[in-house]
Amino acid sequence: MTEPVFRYHPDPLATGSAMPIEHECSVCGQLRQVRYRGPIYGGQPETLCLHCIYSGEASRALGVVAVATDGSDILDMPAEFSDAVDVPDDVPHHVIEEITRRTPGFTGWQQESWLYHCRDGAAFLGPAGYRDVEPHPDALNMLRASHRQLGWSPEETEEFLHRLDRNGEPTAYLFQCLHCGTHLASWDIG
Ligand SMILES: [Zn+2]
Ligand SMILES: [Zn+2]
Helix, strand or coil: CCCCCECCECCHHHHCCEEEEEEECCCCCCEEEEEECCCCECCCCCCCEHHHHHHCHHHHHCCEEEECCCCCCEEEECCECCECCCCCCCCCHHHHHHHHHCCCCCCCCCCCECCEECCEECEEEEEECHHHHCCCHHHHHHHHHHHHHCCCCHHHHHHHHHHCCCCCCCEEEEEECCCCCCEEEEEECC
16 A cells, blocks of 8 residues: 655655554554654554554544643643744644644654745755755755854854764754755754
8 A cells, every 4th residue: 555645744764754664553453564653742652654644543543631731721632743843924824734733753852843934834854964965055054044043153063064964963854845945954962
């Protein structure tokens, strides 16, 4: 059976958010060939397939009931696979919902946030080392800009960029805008 294709996460096998292994999905009970291995903010199933993420079934089935912070209300919280952090104001709500609830997330050293461009979510291409980011000056410049804001010197920044490692740390996370093709990157460190 073919695997679902996610607009914002085109190749979860390549990014490491899924692995090819036969399993019986805890949510749908079907025998599946690809298993999700990214973060789940919600109930923790033994195993989860990509079909259940795609359909929204996983988000519903793994949702949790929480009491509002002021104790006034009981909330049904759908499970999410990534956090909506620093989302630009012009991104429609349905996009945020699709990314957080119906798109495989990815694991970083810290809690990862999705990147956005052209009023839409960007496609996640995967964790990246220096050699993965180097061909994309737009992504490199985005990393440089974030370091400038933190007060790093240009020398410190260049040294840092060369240490980026897809499997070690620090790691960059590479995205591409679905509209203008610009490459984007964030980074973190353990
Ligand atoms: Zn399933
Ligand atoms: Zn764009």
